[in-house]
Amino acid sequence: MxxxxxxxxxxxxxxxxxxxxxxxxxxxxxxxSSDVEVLPNAKDIQLPESVAEAKARESVVIMVNADYILVQGRRVADTADVMAQPGVVIPEVENELRRQTEKLLVKDDESAEIESREVTIMGDKGLPYQLLKRVMASCTAADYGRVSLAIVQKGPADAATLGAAQ
Missing domain, CATH: 1.20.5 (Single alpha-helices involved in coiled-coils or other helix-helix interfaces)
Structure with missing residues (x-):
């Protein structure tokens, strides 16, 4: 029972x-949850691919495509006009970067060292290298010591295929 x-x-x-x-x-x-995407998503920019493992850090972002150049989402110049300008430095990009530096310095209340100022360039993979070189020269003219190029990270399996293709 x-x-x-x-x-x-x-x-x-x-x-x-x-x-x-x-x-x-x-x-x-x-x-x-700490793996936050730092770079904005741009539909009209196709980034080059790489097997680099370094993650993007927060910095000033410059987006360059076939039509225009944006600094922190603000349109500063047309690509065709920039390519027609003489000289290496793009004045519009340099001026906007200096304005961004002033905003950051007011926000932080500290003077940042030139070496510690960072900028990330998101350039379409079809852009001429001459244009990217001029954008990078503008960054260094505006006292940005660390210039990075944004890429799309490929996995290890993709890297093996990339190595075999070369």
Whole structure:
């Protein structure tokens, strides 16, 4: 008779295993939530691909495509006009970068060293190198010591295919 009474009881719910799973899930989400995409998504810019593993940091972003040049989302020059201008430095880009520096210095209330000022150039992969060279020269003329080019990161499997293709 006692055996039948024991069978009639419903089994208890083990909450410890469930709590362990949720704890692991919370830690996983906390650790991986710091991988925030720093670069804006531009539909009209197709970035070159690379196997570089360095992640993008927050910095001033210059977007260059076949039609125009943007600094922090603000249109500063047309690409055709820039290519027609003489000289190496693009004055519109340099002036906008200096304005961005002033905004950052007012915001931080500290003078940033030239070497620590960062700019990331998002250039379409079909752009002539001469244009990118002029944009980079404008960055250094505006006292930005660290100039980076944005790329699309390829995985290790893609890198093996890329190496085999060369």
């Amino acid at each position: 006692e055996k039948r009474l024991n069978k009639a009881k419903s089994p208890g719910l083990n909450l410890i295993s469930l709590m362990d799973i949720f704890t692991i899930l919370v830690f996983f989400l906390l650790v991986n």
